[in-house]
């Protein structure tokens with residue numbers, strides 16, 4: 335396995351993703367773990383991430399010295415290269431100008447990392463690589479034992495290697511897709527240089543995870559809050575595979591789910607997979623508490639609180655349960671356990687599924703090591719339908735944050751139908767744009783957007799239908815494209831598609847007579863309207 339030490343770069347997680355894509359298990363830890371941790375971890379190789387820090391500042395972060403003493407290959411990326419240089423006796427200088435974006439680097443000296451991978455060859459016969467750079471400082475002098483591995487005009491030491499000790503360092507970011515050969519570079523590092531086999535795959539993972547769950551819970555009973563979202567669904571399927579009827583799921587319907595969602599969840603889990611699911615229809619209770627409340631934060635609090643209450647009441651009936659299972663995934667772990675604390679901005683986590691400590695249950699979190707795309711692959715491997723596993727994310731408070739102001743059942747019913755029409759048309763419209771580098775082209779507009787939904791606006795406007803005047807509500811359509819949901823662009827979905835959706839909504843949903851499209855990015859807007 336590969337150990338990645340995080341110095342706070344925004345893209346550290348991507349390194350782990352790419353290494354796992356190469357079939358090698360890898361984990362991210364903060365840079366300030368102890369020497370002892372490094373010696374005991376059992377890494378076949380170590381990768382030092384980038385950072386927004388400068389090695390030239392007095393108290394800037396350093397890798398534990400043990401990293402360079404345990405005899406395994408090390409790859410320094412950007413800041414990781416600079417700290418490697420500084421710690422091994424080289425020199426780093428302030429570059430004065432920040433270099434940011436595409437660069438063409440010349441590969442030198444036929445190192446094991448770069449030899450034979452070029453994006454193009456110059457007239458003089460130099461092998462060149464198109465890479466993505468983002469740095470201010472740069473290495474001025476290499477430490478003893480290193481040779482030049484790559485250079486650019488503005489950064490003469492853009493890569494260096496000590497092939498004796500198997501230390502490699504690059505100033506660019508091989509983990510981002512803009513570095514065309516990035517995958518090949520990381521692949522070479524883990525396979526050829528570290529000698530790791532590509533044996534991290536889903537079927538093996540499932541059998542290991544199943545064994546682990548069995549060993550962990552023994553004969554105990556487990557409860558799980560099923561929301562219909564990807565993470566809790568995959569966790570349920572995996573745990574059910576391991577312990578069958580020892581698992582009971584509680585599915586709370588707060589009346590703010592999408593069209594037919596409750597039925598879909600029950601059909602899939604209860605009917606198809608044979609999982610024990612207790613469905614609780616708490617619509618009345620939620621609507622009751624939400625009546626008259628218009629403040630968005632207050633609405634969120636009420637929904638969160640009621641959810642916990644209903645869940646607790648239901649699980650209290652399962653007197654033998656000793657474990658509470660949750661669909662916590664690796665990015666949640668990194669964010670909340672402070673592993674990613676070194677970064678500058680971290681998304682605040684707001685999940686209604688985050689349940690109370692007062693329940694005195696032990697936590698079972700079988701997806702803790704997985705990234706979202708791995709969770710999806712696992713879901714498919716466990717037999718969940720592709721369509722549900724590749725669904726857009728849906729917020730815990732559900733339609734509660736998509737009905738502006740006071741929530742009413744009447745509004746939720748209108749919104750559900752409009753939303754379903756929008757989603758159906760997105761799914762049915764083929765996507766003809768280009769794919770992201772290194773990824774498959776999306777088949778349709780649903781897959782080409784990261785999140786899409788309708789929002790209910792509790793204002794009425796005048797319309798005309800047939801010969802009659804209408805005076806009805808408005809819905810807004812929102813579709814965004816984003817990598818991390820922290821920033822997002824509004825999606826340029828075709829006008830013909832929007833036109834069709836608008837026609838269908840107004841014709842099919844009595845009570846709505848106007849449809850608008852949201853063209854705000856995040857920032858300054860957020861993805862949800864509340």
Ligand code: XMP
Nearest residue numbers: 684685686727728729730731819860861862
């Ligand atoms: P915003 O609106 O903040 O949303 O741009 C970013 C992402 O987070 C989702 N979201 C939530 N998810 N509980 C959740 O589980 C919540 O309370 C919540 N609020 C927003 C939102 O759908 C988007 O994907």
